[in-house]
Amino acid sequence: MSRGVTRRRVLAGAAAAAATAALAPQLGCAPVARRRRAAATATEVRRVATACELCPNKCAVLAVVENGRVKKLDPNPLSPKSRGMLCARGNAAIKALYDPDRVKQPLIRAGARGEGRWREATWDEALDFTAERLRRIKDEYGPEAVLFSSTEGFQEEFFKNFGLAFGSPNILRHPTLCLASVNLAYSMTFGTVPSFDLLNARYVIMSGANRFESIITPDTMDLIEGAMNRKAKLVYLDPRFTVTAAKADEWYPIRPGTDLAFILAMLHVIIAEQRYDKEFVATRCLGFDELAAHVERYTPAWAEAETEIPAAAIVRIAREFADAAPRAVYYAGRRSSWYVHDFQMRRGQAILNAIVGNWDREGGVVPNSRIALGELLFLPWDEPTTERVDEIATRFPLAAKGDGAFLQARENVLAGVPYPVKGWMVYKQDPMNALPDRGRTQRMLEAMDFVAVIDTQMSDTAWFADVVLPESMYLERTDPLHMLPGIWPVVVLRQQVVPPMYDTKPNLEIIQGLAQRLGLGEYFDYTIEEWIAEQAAELPVDNPLEYLKKHGVYAPEGAPFYGKTLAPGYRFLTRSGKIELYSQRLAEAGHDPLPVYHPPTPIPEGSFRMVLGRKATHTHAATTNNVWLVEQTPTNHLWLHPDPAARLGIAEGDLVEVTSAVGSVRLPARVTPEIRPDCVFMLHGFGKKSPQLRRAHGNGACDADVLVTAWDAVSGNAAFHETLVRVRKVGKEEHRA
Numbered sequence: 001m002s003r004g005v006t007r008r009r010v011l012a013g014a015a016a017a018a019a020t021a022a023l024a025p026q027l028g029c030a031p032v033a034r035r036r037r038a039a040a041t042a043t044e045v046r047r048v049a050t051a052c053e054l055c056p057n058k059c060a061v062l063a064v065v066e067n068g069r070v071k072k073l074d075p076n077p078l079s080p081k082s083r084g085m086l087c088a089r090g091n092a093a094i095k096a097l098y099d100p101d102r103v104k105q106p107l108i109r110a111g112a113r114g115e116g117r118w119r120e121a122t123w124d125e126a127l128d129f130t131a132e133r134l135r136r137i138k139d140e141y142g143p144e145a146v147l148f149s150s151t152e153g154f155q156e157e158f159f160k161n162f163g164l165a166f167g168s169p170n171i172l173r174h175p176t177l178c179l180a181s182v183n184l185a186y187s188m189t190f191g192t193v194p195s196f197d198l199l200n201a202r203y204v205i206m207s208g209a210n211r212f213e214s215i216i217t218p219d220t221m222d223l224i225e226g227a228m229n230r231k232a233k234l235v236y237l238d239p240r241f242t243v244t245a246a247k248a249d250e251w252y253p254i255r256p257g258t259d260l261a262f263i264l265a266m267l268h269v270i271i272a273e274q275r276y277d278k279e280f281v282a283t284r285c286l287g288f289d290e291l292a293a294h295v296e297r298y299t300p301a302w303a304e305a306e307t308e309i310p311a312a313a314i315v316r317i318a319r320e321f322a323d324a325a326p327r328a329v330y331y332a333g334r335r336s337s338w339y340v341h342d343f344q345m346r347r348g349q350a351i352l353n354a355i356v357g358n359w360d361r362e363g364g365v366v367p368n369s370r371i372a373l374g375e376l377l378f379l380p381w382d383e384p385t386t387e388r389v390d391e392i393a394t395r396f397p398l399a400a401k402g403d404g405a406f407l408q409a410r411e412n413v414l415a416g417v418p419y420p421v422k423g424w425m426v427y428k429q430d431p432m433n434a435l436p437d438r439g440r441t442q443r444m445l446e447a448m449d450f451v452a453v454i455d456t457q458m459s460d461t462a463w464f465a466d467v468v469l470p471e472s473m474y475l476e477r478t479d480p481l482h483m484l485p486g487i488w489p490v491v492v493l494r495q496q497v498v499p500p501m502y503d504t505k506p507n508l509e510i511i512q513g514l515a516q517r518l519g520l521g522e523y524f525d526y527t528i529e530e531w532i533a534e535q536a537a538e539l540p541v542d543n544p545l546e547y548l549k550k551h552g553v554y555a556p557e558g559a560p561f562y563g564k565t566l567a568p569g570y571r572f573l574t575r576s577g578k579i580e581l582y583s584q585r586l587a588e589a590g591h592d593p594l595p596v597y598h599p600p601t602p603i604p605e606g607s608f609r610m611v612l613g614r615k616a617t618h619t620h621a622a623t624t625n626n627v628w629l630v631e632q633t634p635t636n637h638l639w640l641h642p643d644p645a646a647r648l649g650i651a652e653g654d655l656v657e658v659t660s661a662v663g664s665v666r667l668p669a670r671v672t673p674e675i676r677p678d679c680v681f682m683l684h685g686f687g688k689k690s691p692q693l694r695r696a697h698g699n700g701a702c703d704a705d706v707l708v709t710a711w712d713a714v715s716g717n718a719a720f721h722e723t724l725v726r727v728r729k730v731g732k733e734e735h736r737a
Helices: 007-027 032-042 093-097 123-141 156-166 180-190 219-229 243-247 259-272 278-284 288-297 300-307 311-324 342-355 406-415 438-447 507-517 528-536 544-551 584-588 627-632 642-648
Strands: 045-051 060-066 069-075 107-109 118-120 146-150 203-207 233-237 250-252 328-331 423-427 450-455 467-470 482-484 490-492 608-611 638-640 655-659 664-671 679-681 724-729
Touching (some): 093 627, 250 311, 259 288, 259 342, 300 311, 311 328, 328 342, 528 544
Parallel strands (some): 203 328, 233 250, 450 467
Antiparallel strands (some): 608 724
């Protein structure tokens, strides 16, 4: 992958080198060859194994360090997850490390929120200030009045533990902004969240999972090898013609929000024609008779009217899929934060996979294998007993309590129910860009008595904080071991590559500093080295910690493993012990026990449905200030079909205004037939408010400004595709306004 080297740079560098060589005798410089020999003699080169943090994939990396400076990042070929690959984002970590816009020391706000007046502080001053403000809120309102939110990371566990030790039940994590509905749907069906053996599948169906463009390891590489090189068939459904659509055997620009109709019609065909795996269904599944009766009404002809996919194509795809089983998968994808009925669509996927018998078989849907890690024993705290502010136990009783429901939490905080929340601790997350309706998130921040952010950069959320505590970048710190479950499980070590460049600290040290000041130090009385040593002790290799420091990863021999759950008498981790096609637990919780189709909200005349997506060169809103990645994707545009563009008088590159019920943004138009006429699309992560992100500030438009607040009824997962917008061309006289 390119690491930001453009043709212009190469030519400029060559010209500069030639000029220097020509001027060397005049300037009294040593000959070039002699200088190179001298430099080579003095160069100290080290290769350090670590793990990437530029996206959630956690790929294994070999950092090349010359004279104390990271010069290159190579993929570690020993990792079965990253498959010897390092993408553009991973390579760009060098520019994240050496980014002059990094937060270099603690900052305390010196003016009004969002005004941008900061004063530099020592760590003692910043930690004293933070601890005192947290103590003040706790004394007046109780520990539950402080919210702790974070996104996934190797040191996130310390942050969560600090919130619990502080006494707050209000720990909010990223899943209800990403993958909560797919996780819950597969757990309710199979008792676990599986992986998909794309490497060995012969037939793959994907709904909006843009795997060739929004990279997830190892799925992207396996799909390339399986679908492209081994000629497995790929059927792709998406309102937009993505890179994955371009590589698929068949692409259908499905009407957004109707994927479940397509799935139910496939179930109708497979069951009516008895193409399901009868033995597997009889012995492993519960509720097939109820399912068969349920899908009788969901015919291909009915689905054609809903999805705009021809009924004949639905019938053929259903037959091909069943005939290819068990090496056939309906791929779930990762981000499932689409619609308010998203959980039931994912349930439909899981049920379709189950009845063709692809469970725990090569080329099918495979339960994840795991690797046991040791655990450091530390003093436990009393678990918080106060009701969570998001009321998850009553509003979303089946959802993951440890992750919370982010959007419900925001709405309750703004309303002051069931109790006031006055403080917000944020780790490695940017809610100002991650949540829909940025205006509401900003109002939530401004209503807080105190906000603290732990991050490497001045995010939009940090811009509205009271104190910013700078974390060392991943190449500057050592993190806990992390076990990545999967068909090919692996343990990775992220170890320090170079010392911190600035006055920054690892998250554990920040948490320990706060804990000591709040009388909680005994719960964090360990070092990162002690934590890792206990984790590594269980690995079946000699000197496991030294092994990991040398190799960076540990993977068991003999993987992948298939068929463990197919042994006679195996009990699935569901209430019945079987794969639950019909779910009594869902019925008891007041939800449909079988997936029921609900048509999407109609799009009014003159409006469009906003759909979102990702690109391989950016990770959410975290990388749009990285110089190498900005060179690859400088800004975002509004994708608009030529037919409505012509009606609106919009041409390629025109500035357009996009307006929803909650706000509006302006950005250039991309007029293209690669999107449905009733949809528009804009890339996430642009339009930053923070001026300290100089490349991202004001660059493009932020989708969070126009997205409305909506969530899935079962999991609480955000529903980002429920927003309807209007588009107009901005007149030339308005450009200057």
